[in-house]
Amino acid sequence: MKQNENSVIEFIENVEHPRKKADAYKLLELFTETVGVQAKMWGPSIIGFGSYHYKYDSGREGDAPLTGFSPRKAKISLYLMMPDEAYEKFAVDFGKHTRGKACIYVNKLADINCDILKEMIRASIAFAKKMDRPRA
Numbered sequence: 001m002k003q004n005e006n007s008v009i010e011f012i013e014n015v016e017h018p019r020k021k022a023d024a025y026k027l028l029e030l031f032t033e034t035v036g037v038q039a040k041m042w043g044p045s046i047i048g049f050g051s052y053h054y055k056y057d058s059g060r061e062g063d064a065p066l067t068g069f070s071p072r073k074a075k076i077s078l079y080l081m082m083p084d085e086a087y088e089k090f091a092v093d094f095g096k097h098t099r100g101k102a103c104i105y106v107n108k109l110a111d112i113n114c115d116i117l118k119e120m121i122r123a124s125i126a127f128a129k130k131m132d133r134p135r136a
Helices: 008-013 017-037 085-092 114-131
Strands: 041-044 048-051 051-053 061-064 067-072 076-077 101-108
Touching: 008 048, 008 067, 017 041, 017 048, 017 067, 017 076, 017 114, 048 076, 051 114, 067 101, 067 114, 076 114, 085 114
Parallel strands: none
Antiparallel strands: 041 048, 048 067, 051 061, 067 076, 076 101
16 A cells, blocks of 8 residues: 555545545544644545554565545445554444454444544554654
């Protein structure tokens, strides 16, 4: 996955479902306000904010957004990395969602507490910055 110069607005405009498109615009505003940087496209479908460089013990390394989201057909993916204990603290009052390894999936913004989401974004960025490694 690489950051590119594709238009975030054009990507959102191509979201077919009207509610999901409206939610994507709300998320764009919420993430931009919370992170304080402009969104960039990462790959064909991830709206990312900031970046960090990771390097695994295996030697594999690359760049990724500090945080972001993607209005996918099935659910909205929120890219939020944090330790389990931090997630569990937020999850109690967050609302209806499911969790993957570094993603949280929601059906629509009306299902979640956006104030908690802002806190989760801040926690995710702090965690990702700790993972940031110098480039080889």
